Structure formats: C-alpha cells, structure tokens
Amino acid sequence: MNSFLRGALAALLATTTASSAFAQSPAPATGAEANVPSSGAAPVQAAGDGAASDAAGSPPASPSAEAPAGETATSTSPGDPSLERLSNFQKTGGETQFTTIEQTGAFADGIKTTLERITLPDGFRIALYAVVPDARHMAVGPQGIVTFVGTRKDKVWAVTDRNKDRIADEVKDFAPSLKFTVPNGPCFSPEGILYIAEQNRVLNFPAAEFFYEGTDVAAFATVPQGELIPPAEESFNHTARVCRIGPDGKLYISLGQPFNVPAPEKLDLYREHGIGGIIRMNQDGSEREVFTYGVRNSVGHDFDPKTGELWFTDNQVDGMGDDQPPGELNHQTAPGQHFGFPWYGGGDVRTVEYANEEPPADVVFPAVEMAPHAADLGMTFYTGNMFPEEYRGAIFSAQHGSWNRTTPVGARVMVTRIAEDGTATTEPFAEGWIDESGEYLGRPVDVAQLRDGSLLVSDDLVGAVYRIWYEGQ
C-alpha cells in the first residue's frame, strides 16, 4: 500500500473512532426495512419525500454550521465542493437521502418469468439476485458485504444480501452526496479500496464496504475531473470505462475512442492519451502510461490468475455487413502491444477507411474471434471451486447483443477455455434473452464472481443482476 492510501486509511480510522462517520446516516440498521414499501410497478422509488433524486449529487447551497467550508488548505477536487469535503472527512450538509429499489412485486416477478426460458449446461441454475436499474459493471466487495454496480447514468448502486440466502435484499445508491457522470466501472484493490472509473474522472473510496451505510462516504480523486482524457474529447459514445487492479498493483482503465472509425488526424492525440487503448497508473494516479494500443472500444478486461497476463474484449466496426468483422477477445503478453484498430476493423478484416494505409508492425490478432456484432463486454476469470473442473480458470464474458444486425445475435453469457498451449475456444454458456420474434428480453453486460464461486450477471435493459450457481446433476 502506498503512503497516500496509508494516510487516507489512518485518517479514516481516526474519524470512525470518534464515531462521527455514521452520525448522519439515515440508513436503518436492518436490511429488509430499508426498502420503501411497494406502491406499484415502478422499480425506482425515492426514499423520503421524493426529493432525493434532485438532492443526490448536488452540493448544498450553503455549508452546514458544524462543518464550515473553506478551511481546507488542499483542493483535491476543484469544482466539486462535495468531493472536497468528503476528501477531508467532512459532512456535505446532511440533506442527501438514499434512493432505494423495491426488490419484490410485479416488476421482479416479470424478470423471474423471463429467467425460466434461459438455458444453461446441465446442473446449473439461474435466478434473480437483485433489481438494479441500468446495471452495468460490477465489483464484488472483498469482505463479501456489498456488490457495487455501475451505470451509464449518474448512480452507483450498493447491493447487499444481508440474510445470506444468495438473493439481495437491499439495493440503494452509493455515496449519494457525490455527483457521478457515467460511473460505469467499479473495481476493487485486494486491500479493499473501491475505484470508480467515470467518463472523465476516477475516484477511490477506502473502506467503501464500511462507509456505504451513510450518504457521506470518504472519497478521493485518483484522476481529477477532466484529466482522464482531454475534456474537448469527451463524447456520448464509447465513454463507459472499466477498471481492474493488475498483478503489479497498478490501476488499469479502458478508454474507448468515440468514433466508428476515427479520422487519421485524431490518431496522434489518441495514441498520446491512450484513447482507443488501455492505460495503467499507480493507485495514487502517478506514473500513468499507455499499456495497450489499437483498441476500438474495450468494455471488459481481466488478468489471468495463472499467468498475470491481460485479456480484454473489444467491440468492432459497424456498417460492414451482418457477418463481418468478428468481435474480439484479445490476449496481451507484453506492455505496449498494438491490436490493429483502426487499420483492422475486427480480426484480420481491414477497414474501408484505412484499406490503403500500412498497418503498424507486429499487430496482435485476437485470441478468439467472437460472433460479429454480438458486442462482447464484461468478463472475468473463474477462480471459484463451485463449478465443475472444466470451468475452472475459464473466462466468462457477457455479450450485450447486436444493435444493427438484420437478425440479432448475442445477449448471452459465453465461456472461453484456454488450453495449455494458450489457444482458446468459446461457446455459449447461458442464453435465451432473445425471443423467437427477435425481441430482446435482456441484455447482459458484465459477469462477476461471488465468494461462494457462483456468478453474477448484470443486465442494463431489464435493470437486474442475476445469479448463476451449480447444483449438480
């Protein structure tokens, strides 16, 4: 652990010893009662008087008397008064309320009906784990208390299974006194520091599994607002980040480039910042460098626990027909490797725009070519003991499903096995979220592993997280 985090944790412990950290928490002590009683089919209900969604993320108009603003010497978060106060373990004003999500009723029942049609290998079962609006990438807390779920909107959800029946009974927004922008990518360090990669900022939360009970959560900027990419390059497209801590202890973040195929005059700027690539940095944000080049829009990566090497999905070029180019699951064996985009639109298929340009030397082609346009997103290596031997060490990955293919493909969970010689093969593991008429009944985004070895699968169309477990024959 570096000195920055050590200092933050020391300050955190001093604060909690003084018992001020939870004084302003409106959260009830027990799980089930924390949910707002059902009053209809709408899954999202604001706690209290309904002002929560307006209040969430907005700094108070005037600072509270017991914690005056402006007494801090250092600003870790220019332009965000709430983050600055939280970085100094100060309350933000106490006006924020949680948004809690109803977990039972007609909406949940509809999801359970859909899950009856999902097919899995023999011995596996799937069930609704949690109703989580806009659920994107997930980070399972190392203490097994909370699973944090990002969104492409403005909330991060904290999902808790308090009675340990493997079904969540509490879903509420995390750190509602902060204003998030596309907080898609949560990830944990082995020491339990939660990182959240947003569109153009990375925050860290020491002891997030401890502080999440309150609306004010100790928070620090690893990458301050506007410093992940040049603000002029911010786009509404391909802007959902994911992160992981590598075996080297560094923070890895995928940076999609915003175009279908970018213009040549963008490439130098993108290369410098790692846009259309994967960057890494120390956990305090220092020593940032580009680790991966030639990526279009990677929204899922993980490190093979056996080799320590990075594997990542990439979404490939649109507009070249239904059956090309292939999607990609890539395997990186050294820093700085180039994976071919935009000279290659996917696999070894050349893009029309760069057909006459010389590609970089030593392009690395995908380890596995996935179905064209299936939109491979989140992935995880399976390290649990619950599943049979043939699944151990395999990659589980989510396909979001095509958006512009004549016949839709994807909307399923894939399993990819890596042989001793490094070659890999993939096949569907859980499918059935596209019905006979081609209508999406769900769109998987990410796969994460619970401590018991079961898998969670997020779905941002339905707004849910599913759990898959092995029961045996």
Ligand SMILES: [Ca+2]
């Ligand atoms: Ca439960």
Ligand SMILES: [Ca+2]
């Ligand atoms: Ca490629």
